[in-house]
Amino acid sequence: MQFQFRDKYVATEEPIIIGLPHEPAQMDNYEEVDTLLNGQLDAIIKEDVLSTEFGVVTTTGAIIQRDYRKVIAVGLGDARALDRVKLSEALGVMFQFLKQTDTVKGQILLDTFPVDSHMAAELVAIMAEISVYEFNSYKVDQAPLFSETAAFSITSSVDIKETVSHYGKLGEGIIMARNFSETPPNLMTPEVMADKIAEIFESHPYVTGEVKDAATLEAEGYGLITAVGKASYAKPRLVTIEYRHPDAKGYKPVALVGKGVTYDTGGYSIKSKTGMPEMKYDMSGAANVIGMVHAVSNMSLPVHIIGVVALAENMIDGNAMRPDDVYISYSGQSVEVKNTDAEGRLVLGDAVFHASQYSPSLIMDFATLTGAVVAALGEERTGVFTNKDAAFLNPLIEMTEQTGEAVWQLPISEVEEKNVRQSAVADLTNHVEKPGRASFAACFIKQFANGTPWIHFDIAGTGTTSKTTPSGPKGATGVMIHTIVKMFETGHFHG
Numbered sequence: 001m002q003f004q005f006r007d008k009y010v011a012t013e014e015p016i017i018i019g020l021p022h023e024p025a026q027m028d029n030y031e032e033v034d035t036l037l038n039g040q041l042d043a044i045i046k047e048d049v050l051s052t053e054f055g056v057v058t059t060t061g062a063i064i065q066r067d068y069r070k071v072i073a074v075g076l077g078d079a080r081a082l083d084r085v086k087l088s089e090a091l092g093v094m095f096q097f098l099k100q101t102d103t104v105k106g107q108i109l110l111d112t113f114p115v116d117s118h119m120a121a122e123l124v125a126i127m128a129e130i131s132v133y134e135f136n137s138y139k140v141d142q143a144p145l146f147s148e149t150a151a152f153s154i155t156s157s158v159d160i161k162e163t164v165s166h167y168g169k170l171g172e173g174i175i176m177a178r179n180f181s182e183t184p185p186n187l188m189t190p191e192v193m194a195d196k197i198a199e200i201f202e203s204h205p206y207v208t209g210e211v212k213d214a215a216t217l218e219a220e221g222y223g224l225i226t227a228v229g230k231a232s233y234a235k236p237r238l239v240t241i242e243y244r245h246p247d248a249k250g251y252k253p254v255a256l257v258g259k260g261v262t263y264d265t266g267g268y269s270i271k272s273k274t275g276m277p278e279m280k281y282d283m284s285g286a287a288n289v290i291g292m293v294h295a296v297s298n299m300s301l302p303v304h305i306i307g308v309v310a311l312a313e314n315m316i317d318g319n320a321m322r323p324d325d326v327y328i329s330y331s332g333q334s335v336e337v338k339n340t341d342a343e344g345r346l347v348l349g350d351a352v353f354h355a356s357q358y359s360p361s362l363i364m365d366f367a368t369l370t371g372a373v374v375a376a377l378g379e380e381r382t383g384v385f386t387n388k389d390a391a392f393l394n395p396l397i398e399m400t401e402q403t404g405e406a407v408w409q410l411p412i413s414e415v416e417e418k419n420v421r422q423s424a425v426a427d428l429t430n431h432v433e434k435p436g437r438a439s440f441a442a443c444f445i446k447q448f449a450n451g452t453p454w455i456h457f458d459i460a461g462t463g464t465t466s467k468t469t470p471s472g473p474k475g476a477t478g479v480m481i482h483t484i485v486k487m488f489e490t491g492h493f494h495g
């Protein structure tokens with residue numbers, strides 16, 4: 001979406017777009033807006049022409065400086081309750097209204113939002129990208145995307161141009177991740193995804209990368225990702241991208257690892273005909289890691305990141321892995337495969353151990369890992385697990401309260417440590433027929449962290465949404481990109 005910037009209202013033919021709190025006097029520019037509306041702002045609200053109700057968009061016409069103009073208002077409710085999450089919601093609803101009504105031009109009066117101008121600008125930039133997201137589909141009659149045609153001006157007494165451009169990059173990271181996830185699986189194979197990643201980061205400042213192909217993975221002992229990917233014509237890849245800002249010298253890197261199963265049929269432990277559709281989204285962890293690195297590098301944040309994405313397609317052929325097989329992981333630990341549908345933990349086992357070789361101060365992995373986490377926490381909370389104490393998660397949890405990306409910690413304990421070692425023939429097993437499957441899966445991955453502080457995000461429920469929300473349509477969400485980028489930005493992971 002294009003923006004232009006103004007420092008005061010200019011009479012144009014564009015509709016004017018305002019935020020409307022319960023007490024409009026709380027707007028920084030109450031006088032100005034009231035004057036534009038011929039001193040009728042209070043009356044317009046009192047007569048219920050425009051609503052101040054939170055998240056409700058209403059419109060009216062007004063004679064503004066002798067011309068008839070459309071006024072579009074998003075209700076903000078009680079200004080005192082307008083935190084970042086609330087404001088994001090209101091802005092999302094506002095942009096979605098503009099999209100639905102084909103309003104591709106308009107003048108947003110930022111001072112009508114009764115919060116810090118830079119905070120308003122930041123959230124406008126992010127929500128403008130994500131709330132009206134639309135996948136550029138393969139429909140013959142796909143209309144041009146709203147995001148490509150829309151061009152709004154933002155009028156603000158404070159100069160917020162840089163802020164909008166900076167956080168637009170965060171929004172773009174989320175869009176990039178969603179585009180990866182939405183692309184059909186025949187068109188987003190491990191090879192295609194690896195090539196796209198290489199292309200995206202090719203000339204990025206401070207970014208270097210490496211792609212390991214199937215032959216290399218096998219030769220170098222990445223036995224788990226090799227096993228998962230070997231039955232597909234589309235062979236696996238392990239992609240590592242390193243972003244190292246010169247100001248981050250002397251810091252150990254933070255590793256971000258993503259599950260990139262480009263399609264999950266379940267393998268011989270095959271999924272049902274209702275369980276298989278949507279499994280194109282099983283690479284959303286990888287997509288979100290790419291979105292994070294893209295945002296952080298575009299925003300030029302002074303940090304050091306290793307992004308690792310494990311790309312494989314879980315298919316069936318005469319050479320597919322079977323339940324009972326044993327494979328040697330990159331870490332050297334042997335693994336008995338008891339369920340070929342528990343493939344995410346296998347690719348992550350190798351990828352997390354690979355990440356640990358860069359001596360990071362922290363490894364975080366993101367994976368659409370278990371149906372169990374969806375049963376436990378639903379679609380709106382990501383399950384988080386760590387090999388550190390619970391307090392270790394506090395800064396992260398506090399950040400999620402700002403971004404609205406809720407997380408909930410789930411345990412890993414001696415119970416799981418014992419269960420993952422239940423194989424009669426190998427060091428570890430990828431599955432036992434017992435409940436508690438989200439914790440079991442997390443504990444399996446933990447065995448590959450090599451003692452590095454580690455946080456695992458099970459995004460099986462939150463990686464996609466089944467309904468439109470103010471943050472975007474049904475489908476891939478790009479969950480956790482916002483939170484993790486903000487954590488890097490506020491220096492939480494370094495120093």
Ligand code: BES
Pocket residue numbers: 264266282339341342343344368369370371372431437460461
């Ligand atoms: N990709 C799935 C998990 C999943 C399920 C993601 C539903 C999104 C929605 C994963 O690979 C899987 O198949 N997990 C199994 C593991 C089981 C066989 C131990 C599960 O959770 O049922």
Ligand code: MN
Pocket residue numbers: 264266340341342343344
């Ligand atoms: Mn599976």
Ligand code: ZN
Pocket residue numbers: 261264282341343344368369
């Ligand atoms: Zn899977």
